[in-house]
Ligand SMILES: Nc1ncnc2c1ncn2[C@@H]1O[C@H](COP(=O)(O)OP(=O)(O)OP(=O)(O)O)[C@@H](O)[C@H]1O
């Protein structure tokens with residue numbers, strides 16, 4: 001009875017979040033779109049101060065839009081509305097794809113990103129898009145918060161599980177958020193003390209997605225010499241615990 005009421009309340013909350021998020025998106029896109037038009041000078045030249053202020057409007061709009069989109073996604077995963085699409089794929093190729101996508105940003109920062117994978121295929125049966133999204137979050141974080149050295153993505157196939165290990169040689173997860181970093185909107189600052197891009201939803205989404213695939217995301221190690229994040233997934237989604 002109580003459980004049922006809780007479930008109803010939860011569904012209502014999700015529906016509410018989705019409606020609000022959706023209704024916020026349209027006007028936000030106008031805010032961003034029209035400030036962009038102003039910045040491009042289509043409505044007349046702006047002086048430097050005007051340009052600076054309109055740019056702040058646009059940046060804040062983009063930040064808010066990112067929050068809204070991620071909240072929508074969280075609500076979708078929670079309510080089971082994001083369908084799981086299971087198919088067979090090569091995990092080695094997936095790792096290479098993720099590394100390739102993040103290489104330009106890493107190189108811009110003078111970091112290297114390397115894949116350490118078996119030389120042969122590692123087939124798994126899971127939702128490729130979701131696995132990729134989790135890895136993009138973990139490797140993206142490693143690149144974002146690392147300021148020296150590099151990042152490695154290691155793939156290890158065990159009997160019925162696959163472990164993706166993302167290692168970086170950055171400053172480690174800030175001590176004050178080590179116990180809460182998987183919670184929503186939990187964010188630490190960058191090595192230089194500034195606020196990072198993003199909204200602090202990446203890890204909570206990664207954990208939810210891993211959960212929906214019968215796996216987990218954990219932080220086995222973090223210190224001032226770097227961090228290790230593990231994504232462990234069942235090799236075959238049908239045999240998840
Ligand atoms: N590899 C890492 N090294 C150091 N700190 C990290 C690392 N990964 C995550 N963190 C810390 O955990 C916080 C939460 O990470 P999360 O991915 O949820 O948010 P974010 O990256 O700040 O924003 P978003 O993912 O929404 O763009 C980060 O703000 C950062 O302080």
Ligand SMILES: [Mg+2]
Pocket residue numbers: 137140141198201202203
């Ligand atoms: Mg992140």
